[in-house]
Amino acid sequence: MRYRRMPIEAESPEEFGYDRIRCNLAESSVADASLALLGTDLGDLLLQYGDHRGLPALREHIASDGPGLKAHDVLVTAGAAGALFLIATTLLQEGDHLVVVRPNYATNIETPRAIGADIAFVDLTFEEGWRIDPARIAAAVTDRTRLVSITVPHNPTGRGMPEADLRAIVADCEARGVRLLVDETYREMAFGGPLPVAATLSELAISVSSLSKTYGLPGIRTGWLASRDADLVERLLAAKEQVSITGSIVDETIALRARRMRDAWLPGIMAGIAEGLALVRAWVASDELVEWVEPDGGVVCFPRIRPDVEVDLDLFHRVLVEEYATVVGPGHWFERPDSYMRIGYGWPTRERLVEGLGNVSAAIRRSLVQTR
Numbered sequence: 510m511r512y513r514r515m516p517i518e519a520e521s522p523e524e525f526g527y528d529r530i531r532c533n534l535a536e537s538s539v540a541d542a543s544l545a546l547l548g549t550d551l552g553d554l555l556l557q558y559g560d561h562r563g564l565p566a567l568r569e570h571i572a573s574d575g576p577g578l579k580a581h582d583v584l585v586t587a588g589a590a591g592a593l594f595l596i597a598t599t600l601l602q603e604g605d606h607l608v609v610v611r612p613n614y615a616t617n618i619e620t621p622r623a624i625g626a627d628i629a630f631v632d633l634t635f636e637e638g639w640r641i642d643p644a645r646i647a648a649a650v651t652d653r654t655r656l657v658s659i660t661v662p663h664n665p666t667g668r669g670m671p672e673a674d675l676r677a678i679v680a681d682c683e684a685r686g687v688r689l690l691v692d693e694t695y696r697e698m699a700f701g702g703p704l705p706v707a708a709t710l711s712e713l714a715i716s717v718s719s720l721s722k723t724y725g726l727p728g729i730r731t732g733w734l735a736s737r738d739a740d741l742v743e744r745l746l747a748a749k750e751q752v753s754i755t756g757s758i759v760d761e762t763i764a765l766r767a768r769r770m771r772d773a774w775l776p777g778i779m780a781g782i783a784e785g786l787a788l789v790r791a792w793v794a795s796d797e798l799v800e801w802v803e804p805d806g807g808v809v810c811f812p813r814i815r816p817d818v819e820v821d822l823d824l825f826h827r828v829l830v831e832e833y834a835t836v837v838g839p840g841h842w843f844e845r846p847d848s849y850m851r852i853g854y855g856w857p858t859r860e861r862l863v864e865g866l867g868n869v870s871a872a873i874r875r876s877l878v879q880t881r
């Protein structure tokens with residue numbers, strides 16, 4: 510494995526220092542929740558090794574997201590990131606061919622890259638509304654392809670996918686005997702309602718998700734994967750056991766509590782997301798130097814400075830951070846030019862979001878290249 514730090518992590522707000530940031534538009538979750546909100550008294554909890562697959566009641570709850578899924582199909586992992594790592598390292602070896610959409614949440618690309626896999630990128634474009642086109646995925650699959658990897662709703666664009674497109678991708682993978690990884694970390698935040706859990710659609714499909722983004726619980730590091738291929742889950746469990754034996758009983762107990770609060774909790778979360786989105790929509794409409802493809806899920810969007818506007822991009826990002834104490838996710842976090850920026854609209858307060866968006870506009874204007 511050839512590890513290197515990903516810019517999205519090395520430059521993340523928590524690594525940069527939350528205390529140095531006034532307007533944090535770089536997050537990809539709703540605001541972080543406190544333990545007190547979950548009302549969890551953990552005083553009696555025995556700090557033992559837990560069930561190696563994850564707390565049974567938690568796995569049952571997760572399985573209830575997909576008809577036909579059973580607790581045994583679910584493996585609780587150290588965040589969705591942990592699931593992605595286990596899947597990539599279990600399924601891929603150096604030289605193995607996989608198809609990955611780009612831009613993407615960086616781990617979906619970086620772990621296969623660290624393995625030395627042969628990556629065929631399907632590059633999504635602004636002009637095509639960031640669509641993950643089943644025909645383009647199918648065209649990238651070869652006889653050697655071992656894995657197709659998509660993220661929906663998508664990070665960093667916040668774009669979803671019609672159910673028919675997901676089913677078309679599943680059908681093509683089935684027809685060609687290729688495994689499909691669907692990173693569903695934003696699934697519950699799809700504005701038009703969630704897509705089916707991919708693992709319910711095919712034994713070749715693996716679903717990945719977590720509580721980090723929708724509920725603002727990244728600090729418990731609890732995610733999961735689901736697959737109806739029992740042999741595969743067993744191999745993934747073997748990988749998990751080699752890394753950590755089991756997950757944290759503390760984290761999983763809190764995660765179960767959060768899941769059980771979901772029905773009461775989620776509507777308020779979605780209302781907050783809609784408010785944030787409306788503020789970004791108003792900002793884009795008011796600033797003629799930026800444009801976007803409006804997201805239809807998740808809590809991030811990926812606007813850009815219009816291509817006909819000449820901006821010193823290094824200066825722009827420097828001014829934004831150093832003079833306005835405002836952070837966004839620059840394009841290079843996603844292997845895209847820095848004229849793109851990921852803006853998270855669910856984490857900051859409404860006031861800081863509006864202020865931060867104004868700062869983006871101001872920093873662009875401070876960085877315009879004067880042409881004669």
Ligand SMILES: Cc1ncc(COP(=O)(O)O)c(C=O)c1O
Pocket residue numbers: 537587588589590591614660664692694695718719720721722727731732
């Ligand atoms: C699409 C996607 N997948 C996975 C993750 C990993 O999140 P976590 O490990 O906190 O669940 C992220 C985090 O940004 C993400 O955006």
